[in-house]
Amino acid sequence: MLEIMQLSIEPLDQLERDLLDKISVQQHLREQQLIELVEINSGSHNPEGVNQVGLKYQELFGPLCSKSERFELPKWERIDYTGKAEHQALGSLWKFSHNPDAPIQILFCGHTDTVFPVDSPFQHAIRLDHTRLNAPGAADMKGGILVILSALEALAQHPLAHQIGWNVILNPDEEIGSPGSANYLAEAAKQHDIGLIYEPALPDGNLAGKRKGSGNFTLVIHGRSAHAGRAPETGRNAINKAAELILQLASLNNQKPGLTLNTGIIKAGETTNKVPDLAVCKFNVRIQKTEDAEWCLERINEFIQQHNQQEGFHIELHGNFGRYPKQLDQPHLALYQLVQQCSEQLGTALTWSATGGCCDGNNLSTAGLPNIDTLGVTGNFIHSPHEFINLPSLSSRAQLSALLLFHIAREGLPFKRLRPQGRPL
Ligand SMILES: [Zn+2]
Incomplete structure (x- = not known):
């Protein structure tokens, strides 16, 4: 052509x-x-x-x-x-x-x-x-x-x-x-x-x-709220879950040449005596090759699926690779x-x-x-x-x-x- x-x-x-x-x-x-x-x-x-x-x-x-x-x-x-x-x-x-x-x-x-x-x-x-x-x-x-x-x-x-x-x-x-x-x-x-x-x-x-290409994503992590003193065992702590997930995401850094992942924002919680039921995290991924976008999304979805199998948690992923x-x-x-x-x-x-x-x-x-x-x-x-x-x-x-x-x-x-x-x- x-x-x-x-x-x-x-x-x-x-x-x-x-x-x-x-x-x-x-x-x-x-x-x-x-x-x-x-x-x-x-x-x-x-x-x-x-x-x-x-x-x-x-x-x-x-x-x-x-x-x-x-x-x-x-x-x-x-x-x-x-x-x-x-x-x-x-x-x-x-x-x-x-x-x-x-x-x-x-x-x-x-x-x-x-x-x-x-x-x-x-x-x-x-x-x-x-x-x-x-x-x-x-x-x-x-x-x-x-x-x-x-x-x-x-x-x-x-x-x-x-x-x-x-x-x-x-x-x-x-x-x-x-x-x-x-x-x-x-x-x-x-x-x-x-x-x-x-x-x-x-x-x-x-x-x-x-x-490089770039994608912006938001994770919405739903847990279950509970009194931190009276019934903590009934709660599902969204902040703890976010922490686990964020470390998994960070492990993707450099798994492909030039791939970087940066969690830049996390908002969650209201008070220390309540188990938080919501955490929202925003992260950016940069890739050097177009095919790495798919590879990266597969890994992220695997992490999410793994956590979604746990009773009481529900995690959603929003966003995409806007630029290749x-x-x-x-x-x-x-x-x-x-x-x-x-x-x-x-x-x-x-x-x-x-x-x-x-x-x-x-x-x-x-x-x-x-x-x-x-x-x-x-x-x-x-x-x-x-x-x-x-x-x-x-x-x-x-x-x-x-x-x-x-x-x-x-x-x-x-x-x-x-x-x-x-x-x-
Ligand atoms: Zn400009």
């Missing part, structure tokens, strides 16, 4: 150099836009804020695209600490489209949500020095979406812009594993030739290569090498390395779409109050993407892909 070609990139002409120079002229404007965006809280659980951010991007992308659409996502179901399912609203997903009939179709992805909830103390931008801005979501990834904007503005002025059609998808739920947008991404993956995702670069400025590992197959490697050549043409060496973290790049590759997922800005300490963006990377990374687009418009892709054509979104 895929034929890989050796691609050598041609030198830039004067017009292309001018277009790249114009990107840095916009630096100040992009910094102002970024500050406006980070000052709006858009934690994944704050759909109003996420939607405000989405509307700001719609204003910015509107003049560039021929169509902009807003999609409402189904509510997100998660298990609360009473063991019951709760349903939470998500923000809207945006799609900005252009040139749907062009021979090459590129999917650009970004997310409008951040990990910082509406009551987080981290809500404002602070300039650390001349080049660094400390702000929630500045690197991950409000700055990255501005990089897409600058690159597409440059492409629009290129004489071969008609060669490339694009969709920009901004999803509102990436930071919680894209539960509502995963299906949209999988369908969109089928309609494009490559995916470009604007997660921040690794702290050293390089790209993420292979990524991203492997670098030939088309991925060809795309990475193309970006590397573009970076060298701009005078910066660039490479990639494996990471245990996941993102929508996992989703696109599972759906068969070769993609690079760390084309956003540079910075560090994402997901913490110390998150910062290197402001000049708003321009330098946009130049990298613009150059990539110029080369693709002129010389094509390093492989031919027969698009399976998904259902229209």
Whole structure:
């Protein structure tokens, strides 16, 4: 289905150099836009804020695209600490489209949500020095979406812009594993030739290569309540059962290469004179190979079955592997090498390395779409109050993407892909 070609990139002409120079002229404007965006809280659980951010991007992308659409996502179901399912609203997903009939179709992805909830103390931008801005979501990834904007503005002025059609998808739920947008991404993956995702670069400025897969799970352990003094023998202690089960889960660590399992939350109990009848545990599993997901689920279910055979206990497992590992197959490697050549043409060496973290790049590759997922800005300490963006990377990374687009418009892709054509979104 895929034929890989050796691609050598041609030198830039004067017009292309001018277009790249114009990107840095916009630096100040992009910094102002970024500050406006980070000052709006858009934690994944704050759909109003996420939607405000989405509307700001719609204003910015509107003049560039021929169509902009807003999609409402189904509510997100998660298990609360009473063991019951709760349903939470998500923000809207945006799609900005252009040139749907062009021979090459590129999917650009970004997310409008951040990990910082509406009551987080981290809500404002602070300039650390001349080049660094400390702000929630500045690197991950409000700055990255501005990089897409600058690159597409440059492409629009290129004489071969008609060669490339694009969709920009901004999803509102990436930071919680894209539960509502995963299906949209999988369908969109089928309609494009490559995916470009604007997660921040690794702290050293390089790209993420292979990524592990990840699953989030909840165990609801029901026991039986009893007075701890008068009739303890009639009780079934859910906390003790949780402890046994958690140690069994921990024993799975490294039973397959790269497999890690982390129990991160346990909530249980009210008082010491009562046998607790409920414990809720949440854990995350990371896998290096797709087939390890099934292996892992079989082990976990065996543990549960074993405990469920004991009178008075009932254990339920909720959750799944939301993201499978991203492997670098030939088309991925060809795309990475193309970006590397573009970076060298701009005078910066660039490479990639494996990471245990996941993102929508996992989703696109599972759906068969070769993609690079760390084309956003540079910075560090994402997901913490110390998150910062290197402001000049708003321009330098946009130049990298613009150059990539110029080369693709002129010389094509390093492989031919027969698009399976998904259902229209
Ligand atoms: Zn991100």
